[in-house]
Amino acid sequence: xxxxxxVLDHYENPRNVGSFAKEEAETVGTGMVGAPACGDVMKLQxxxxxxxxxxxxxxxTYGCGSAIASSSLVTEWVKGKTLDEALGIKNTxxxxxLALPPVKIHCSILAEDxxxxxxxxxxxxxxxx
Amino acid sequence: MQEYYxxxxxxxxxxxxxxxxxxxxxxVQAQVHPDRFAHxxxxxxxxxxxxxxxANEAFRTLKSPLERARYLLERRGAPVDPERNTGMSPxxxxxxxxxxxxxxxxxxxxxxxxxxxxxxxxxERVMFDDLxxxxxxxxxxxxxxxxxxxxxxxEKLRREITDALARLEE
Numbered sequence: 001x002x003x004x005x006x007v008l009d010h011y012e013n014p015r016n017v018g019s020f021a022k023e024e025a026e027t028v029g030t031g032m033v034g035a036p037a038c039g040d041v042m043k044l045q046x047x048x049x050x051x052x053x054x055x056x057x058x059x060x061t062y063g064c065g066s067a068i069a070s071s072s073l074v075t076e077w078v079k080g081k082t083l084d085e086a087l088g089i090k091n092t093x094x095x096x097x098l099a100l101p102p103v104k105i106h107c108s109i110l111a112e113d114x115x116x117x118x119x120x121x122x123x124x125x126x127x128x129x
Numbered sequence: 130m131q132e133y134y135x136x137x138x139x140x141x142x143x144x145x146x147x148x149x150x151x152x153x154x155x156x157v158q159a160q161v162h163p164d165r166f167a168h169x170x171x172x173x174x175x176x177x178x179x180x181x182x183x184a185n186e187a188f189r190t191l192k193s194p195l196e197r198a199r200y201l202l203e204r205r206g207a208p209v210d211p212e213r214n215t216g217m218s219p220x221x222x223x224x225x226x227x228x229x230x231x232x233x234x235x236x237x238x239x240x241x242x243x244x245x246x247x248x249x250x251x252x253e254r255v256m257f258d259d260l261x262x263x264x265x266x267x268x269x270x271x272x273x274x275x276x277x278x279x280x281x282x283x284e285k286l287r288r289e290i291t292d293a294l295a296r297l298e299e
Contacts, residue, residue: 032217032219032222032223032226033217033222034217034221034222034225034282035211036209036211036217036277036278036279036281036282037211037281038285039281039282039284039285039286039288041222041225041226041229041282043222043226060226062225062226062229117219
């Protein structure tokens with residue numbers, strides 16, 4: 001199966017790979033998700049400023065090209081967004097942007113769920129204070 | 130569709146005797162073998178062929194510890210949907226990520242890869258024992274479903290390790 005150009009671009013030059021330092025944990029929300037169907041594991045981190053805006057994001061994904069591209073793409077998309085705006089990102093938008101074939105739709109679902117999990121983790125940390 | 134366990138006259142349990150399964154499969158295959166139907170009418174040949182296909186599918190499913198569990202969960206009304214279900218326990222996923230990192234780091238170290246493989250096999254055995262307990266004793270379907278999903282990740286890990294070892298041997 002051929003990957004689209006955009007998938008290849010993100011796969012070969014993934015944006016924002018890595019993790020935030022432990023010292024930054026206070027301002028960081030971490031989402032861990034996995035897709036049993038393919039065994040992909042994805043970690044997405046968002047760094048949120050005092051105004052509640054995501055100022056930076058990082059990811060680490062073990063999976064196929066589409067999973068890596070989907071997570072790389074959403075780290076770019078969430079930057080500059082509020083938490084609620086980030087939650088508005090739908091897997092269909094990711095799939096469309098990357099021209100994912102139907103068998104790879106679950107990769108975009110994984111990326112959407114990773115955003116949700118990261119936002120939830122951030123909110124849980126801050127609501128309990 | 131004919132149910133797999135009754136096709137082979139086996140009790141519908143997760144724990145299965147591989148030798149008995151194999152015998153039952155061979156006996157069904159012998160009954161519907163194309164050679165026996167070579168001189169029979171077209172309709173009969175087609176039916177025999179369908180039985181042979183079903184027996185292959187049933188054997189393949191029941192022989193695999195993971196596929197067998199998925200089949201039982203489906204029969205009991207709690208199918209695993211691995212495409213949609215991304216909300217695994219974060220601790221488990223974190224551990225998976227660490228495993229994958231270890232495999233990546235050991236890419237050129239056959240001894241370390243072998244060690245990881247043994248560790249993985251040990252964890253898997255414990256999980257398969259739990260799975261048998263959840264399906265045959267406790268009838269705890271949510272627990273069984275969770276274990277099946279975890280084991281699907283373990284299977285992927287196993288492939289990663291064997292692929293890495295194969296690359297070293299080339």
